[in-house]
Amino acid sequence: MLRTAASVVGAAVLSVLTVLTVLTVLTAAGAAQAAPAAGGDEPAPECVHYAATWRYTHVTNACDTAYRLTVEYTDGTGVPCREAQPGATVTFPGYGPGGNGVVRVRLCPPPH
Numbered sequence: 001m002l003r004t005a006a007s008v009v010g011a012a013v014l015s016v017l018t019v020l021t022v023l024t025v026l027t028a029a030g031a032a033q034a035a036p037a038a039g040g041d042e043p044a045p046e047c048v049h050y051a052a053t054w055r056y057t058h059v060t061n062a063c064d065t066a067y068r069l070t071v072e073y074t075d076g077t078g079v080p081c082r083e084a085q086p087g088a089t090v091t092f093p094g095y096g097p098g099g100n101g102v103v104r105v106r107l108c109p110p111p112h
Helices: 002-033
Strands: 048-052 056-061 067-073 082-084 089-093 102-107
Touching: 048 067, 048 102, 056 067, 056 082, 067 089, 082 089
Parallel strands: none
Antiparallel strands: 048 056, 056 089, 067 082, 067 102
């Protein structure tokens, strides 16, 4: 019984690792296709949605175009831009136990 459970858990872990590897490769492959932002302070389009918790902020690109995005926090914490392909969800830090809120998601300028 324990060997069967261990085999099932091992297979599940391998499946998750495979999916993560594929997603990483797909994200890297599509990075050059992102739509450029005009400035660096432009809000994300309405088809970009976010859900914030104390630990993570998940940003989903429901648009037909890839975007480089970042999250703006009430205390001004800066976080790196992330590439979000159409239909993809990218993860940023959450608001934390101190209640630092998410103000908005904004577009990032194209990489240099």
